[in-house]
Amino acid sequence: xxxxxVKGDITRExxxxxxxxxxxxxxxxxxxxxxxxxxxxxxxxxxxRALGGCxxxxxxxxxxxxxxxxxxxxxxxxxxxxxHDGEPELLASCYRRSLEVADEIGARSLAFPxxxxxxxxxxRNEAAAIAVRNLRSASTGVDVVRLxxxxxxxxxxxxxxxx
Ligand code: ADP
Numbered sequence: 001x002x003x004x005x006v007k008g009d010i011t012r013e014x015x016x017x018x019x020x021x022x023x024x025x026x027x028x029x030x031x032x033x034x035x036x037x038x039x040x041x042x043x044x045x046x047x048x049r050a051l052g053g054c055x056x057x058x059x060x061x062x063x064x065x066x067x068x069x070x071x072x073x074x075x076x077x078x079x080x081x082x083x084h085d086g087e088p089e090l091l092a093s094c095y096r097r098s099l100e101v102a103d104e105i106g107a108r109s110l111a112f113p114x115x116x117x118x119x120x121x122x123x124r125n126e127a128a129a130i131a132v133r134n135l136r137s138a139s140t141g142v143d144v145v146r147l148x149x150x151x152x153x154x155x156x157x158x159x160x161x162x163x
């Protein structure tokens with residue numbers, strides 16, 4: 001599997017599936033979640049409602065509707081509470097479960113946002129390391145993963161980890 005770091009807006013990614021950093025209700029929120037719902041259109045909220053929520057560390061797929069991506073894989077990252085509340089394992093699970101769901105729906109190219117590093121407060125450098133480590137060690141049919149950084153600090157961190 002090839003892993004690329006890219007700075008940009010995940011809603012514009014033409015991959016098979018983009019991953020959403022959702023909250024457990026799956027009914028939309030701010031940050032990347034809000035941007036994905038705006039770009040996908042109101043059908044996405046209806047599809048999410050039918051899923052009945054999602055546990056932290058788990059992932060569930062919907063169509064992408066008006067997005068360039070065919071699918072959205074919604075995963076729920078942990079809220080950072082200092083790091084001793086299972087946050088690293090739950091964040092690792094987000095990346096692994098998203099790849100498993102990608103395999104289930106036959107998605108071969110994926111784009112991930114920096115899960116949990118916005119409102120949920122996960123330290124950016126540690127989150128980036130968890131992302132890269134868990135993607136590299138996964139056994140999956142996914143060919144390409146694009147790590148989408150929304151800010152320069154995250155982009156630089158991904159570049160360092162991947163080089
Ligand atoms: P969480 O609640 O999991 O912390 P946020 O949406 O608040 O989720 O932030 C997760 C990451 O997504 C942050 O690094 C934020 O800068 C980034 N982000 C926000 N909007 C976008 C976007 N349109 N494309 C890619 N990344 C985004």
